[in-house]
Amino acid sequence: MRIDCPCCGPRDHDEFAYGGDASRTMPDIADTGMERWFDHVFLRDNPRGPHKEFWHHAHGCRQWLVVERDTVTHEIARVALARGEVSR
Amino acid sequence: MARYSLASVLANAIGGNKGWTRAWRDAEPKPEYDVVIVGGGGHGLATAYYLAKEHGITNVAVLEKGWLGGGNTGRNTTIIRSNYMIDGNTDFYEFSLKLWEGLSHDFNFNAMVSQRGQINLLHSPAQWDAAARRANIMRLSGIDAELIDREEVRRHLPYLDFSETARFPVHGAICQWRAGTVRHDAVAWGYARGASARGVDIVQNCEVTGFSREGDRIVGVETTRGAIRAKKVGLAVAGHSGVLAQKVGLKLPLESHLLQAFVSEPIKPLVDHVVTFGMGHFYISQSDKGGLVFGGDLDGYNSYAQRGNLPVVRDVATCGKTLMPCLSRIRLLRHWAGVMDMTMDGSPIIDRTPVPGLYLDGGWCYGGFKATPASGWCFAWTIARDEPHELNAKLRFDRFRRGVQIDEKGAGPTPGWH
Numbered sequence: 087m088r089i090d091c092p093c094c095g096p097r098d099h100d101e102f103a104y105g106g107d108a109s110r111t112m113p114d115i116a117d118t119g120m121e122r123w124f125d126h127v128f129l130r131d132n133p134r135g136p137h138k139e140f141w142h143h144a145h146g147c148r149q150w151l152v153v154e155r156d157t158v159t160h161e162i163a164r165v166a167l168a169r170g171e172v173s174r
Numbered sequence: 175m176a177r178y179s180l181a182s183v184l185a186n187a188i189g190g191n192k193g194w195t196r197a198w199r200d201a202e203p204k205p206e207y208d209v210v211i212v213g214g215g216g217h218g219l220a221t222a223y224y225l226a227k228e229h230g231i232t233n234v235a236v237l238e239k240g241w242l243g244g245g246n247t248g249r250n251t252t253i254i255r256s257n258y259m260i261d262g263n264t265d266f267y268e269f270s271l272k273l274w275e276g277l278s279h280d281f282n283f284n285a286m287v288s289q290r291g292q293i294n295l296l297h298s299p300a301q302w303d304a305a306a307r308r309a310n311i312m313r314l315s316g317i318d319a320e321l322i323d324r325e326e327v328r329r330h331l332p333y334l335d336f337s338e339t340a341r342f343p344v345h346g347a348i349c350q351w352r353a354g355t356v357r358h359d360a361v362a363w364g365y366a367r368g369a370s371a372r373g374v375d376i377v378q379n380c381e382v383t384g385f386s387r388e389g390d391r392i393v394g395v396e397t398t399r400g401a402i403r404a405k406k407v408g409l410a411v412a413g414h415s416g417v418l419a420q421k422v423g424l425k426l427p428l429e430s431h432l433l434q435a436f437v438s439e440p441i442k443p444l445v446d447h448v449v450t451f452g453m454g455h456f457y458i459s460q461s462d463k464g465g466l467v468f469g470g471d472l473d474g475y476n477s478y479a480q481r482g483n484l485p486v487v488r489d490v491a492t493c494g495k496t497l498m499p500c501l502s503r504i505r506l507l508r509h510w511a512g513v514m515d516m517t518m519d520g521s522p523i524i525d526r527t528p529v530p531g532l533y534l535d536g537g538w539c540y541g542g543f544k545a546t547p548a549s550g551w552c553f554a555w556t557i558a559r560d561e562p563h564e565l566n567a568k569l570r571f572d573r574f575r576r577g578v579q580i581d582e583k584g585a586g587p588t589p590g591w592h
Contacts, residue, residue: 087483100485104475104590106429127587128518128574129425132416134478157430157476160483 090165093147105140107131108152108168134158140168175371178282197283197363198370203377203399207235209557210395210404212382212418214238215247216358217535217542218410219365219376220550221557223281226372228551229558234374235404236366237397239381243362246412249480249512250543251435251469253448253459255292255353256317259308262568262580263521264315269565270548271317271352277547283364285356286462292353292448293322293330295497297342301452305348312350320349331449335499342453342496353448355459361546385422385532392422392531408533408557410549413478413513415536422529426536427518427574429589432473432511433540434482436490438504440464449497456493465507468494472514472540474590482511514540519579520592524552525562525571533557534571539592 087099107130113122137157142150150168155161176182176195186193209225211218214236225231238244254274256267278285296302302321309319323346328336334344366376377399386394386401394403409418413430445460458468470490473482487509494501517523517537522545527534535553538545552566562570573579574587585591 098485099475099483106588106590107476124575125425128427130416130427130429130589131420131425132429132476133420134414134417134430137476139476155475158478160477160479 087160087162089141089151089153089162091143091146091149091151092165092167093149094143097143097146099141101143101145102141102151103144105142105150108138108140136163175367197367198376201235201370201375201377203235203237203380203397203402204375205401206394206403207375208233208404209406209408210234210402211236211408211410212395213245213410213412214242214362214366214376214378215245215410215412216243216361216365216546217412217538217549217553218408219243219362219369220546221408221410221535221553222369222374222376223365223372224551224554225558226369226374228554231558232373234369235402236369236374236376237380237382237395237402238376238378241378242366242376243359246512246514246542247358247362249435249510250358251457251459251467252355252358252543253292253353253457254287254356254544255350255448256544257292257294257308257312257319257348257350257353258582259311260521260580260582263582264311264317266548266552266565266569267545268315268317269551270545273547273551274356275352277361277364281364281368283360283367285360285364287354287356289352289354290447290459291349291351292450293327293347293349294450295327295334295344295452296346296348297452298345302346305346309348318350318352320351322347322349330447333444333498333500335497355448357462358543365550382418387422390530392529406531406533406557408535408553410535410553412536412538412542413515415515415534417478419534422532424527424529426515428515428537429476430478431475431514431516431590432477432479432482433469433514434473434486434490434509434511435467435469436506437461437508438466439507441466441504444500451493451497454489454493454496456490456497458494458498466501466504472516472590473511478513480511480513514538516589516592518574518587518589519581520583520585521580522549522569523571524549524556524566524569526556526560527571
């Protein structure tokens with residue numbers, strides 16, 4: 087599996103650290119709703135198919151990326167910088 | 175169904191071994207059952223077996239989308255042990271090991287349970303102290319555990335790297351001598367045979383595509399072989415728990431990850447125990463056919479692919495060679511990955527779900543095989559009595575919401591880290 091890093095080009099996924107599901111949004115830090123935090127911290131859609139996820143290019147440019155990858159074929163459809171989600 | 179015995183073996187030998195019959199019925203699905211178990215792996219078949227044997231519920235179907243035991247039951251490294259430390263796990267896994275010890279006699283099928291002992295290596299005084307704590311907790315719970323020093327390890331495992339230049343010198347080990355391995359396919363066949371003989375229908379090539387509901391309640395399943403009604407539906411589908419839960423709108427506290435395993439070419443007897451490395455994720459045993467069976471870490475990202483990537487292959491090979499330099503020229507014969515439903519605390523769920531009529535046995539992470547008998551036993555109890563047994567009373571569906579996780583490793587809510 088290779089990830090086409092917007093800064094470094096296609097690199098082996100071994101250079102990246104996995105950051106999990108990127109489709110979730112963290113509740114506001116002042117939010118005291120237990121259900122929303124429970125959902126954010128513990129529950130996942132865990133789809134079989136397209137999955138939007140974070141990868142950190144730990145052994146490269148150290149940028150956080152958002153990757154759209156298929157969890158069955160491992161095919162990567164899109165890679166973008168997590169910051170502002172700039173598409174490459 | 176004929177009982178296997180020395181007499182039956184001798185009688186069939188005289189008759190040219192032409193008298194053997196099928197071990198279990200390959201059933202056609204009926205339109206309605208009391209209980210439908212989704213998943214014909216070890217856990218699902220064990221559940222059906224104990225439903226029939228312990229609770230007298232025999233109008234049961236086990237639906238398997240492929241062939242019997244073709245999922246993770248055939249994709250593990252066949253290790254059994256009960257060296258757990260956290261309340262909720264300790265007694266459960268010990269109960270499982272006790273069931274393993276009597277299993278072949280119980281279901282009259284040779285599961286080849288081999289209590290060859292597990293040796294977990296320790297590489298520093300700090301690891302020794304942590305292991306001493308684990309061993310004490312295990313022994314207080316009536317489970318066997320023993321700490322052995324470097325010289326004792328050397329006596330058992332002379333093939334490890336005991337040289338002056340060893341990268342991680344062996345300091346000692348924590349051992350569970352009752353741990354060992356089991357022939358995984360025989361577990362599926364034995365439970366299938368026992369369940370089938372008691373009237374359970376085992377239906378292969380029958381994939382569950384959806385659920386039938388009346389109001390909130392689940393009243394059956396839709397399958398590739400037609401709709402089947404059921405009063406209760408139990409899920410035991412390992413890595414695909416999330417896929418089926420999604421069909422009823424349930425979000426689970428888990429992610430599906432890959433775990434790879436490896437078998438080498440067959441060699442003469444070398445590894446007499448189950449041995450685990452203490453400074454990397456690596457565990458090894460030797461099958462009766464002579465192949466070294468070993469595995470390591472998860473691939474680390476969500477996947478349903480049943481095949482892993484090369485970095486883990488390299489990592490496992492590196493760990494193996496660091497521990498046992500004699501492995502350096504051995505060739506791999508087979509290599510595969512299984513899909514694991516990794517929970518947020520690394521422990522499983524055996525419970526009712528918030529959906530009436532639906533029960534879940536899942537979240538086995540990569541420790542499902544050793545739990546097979548206890549999992550089936552407890553899941554059968556939970557389905558039959560509509561409440562968990564004392565042994566799975568802590569393995570609850572809502573423990574994350576209530577903040578009572580069972581996090582053996584203390585890794586926190588990141589499934590890939592357990």
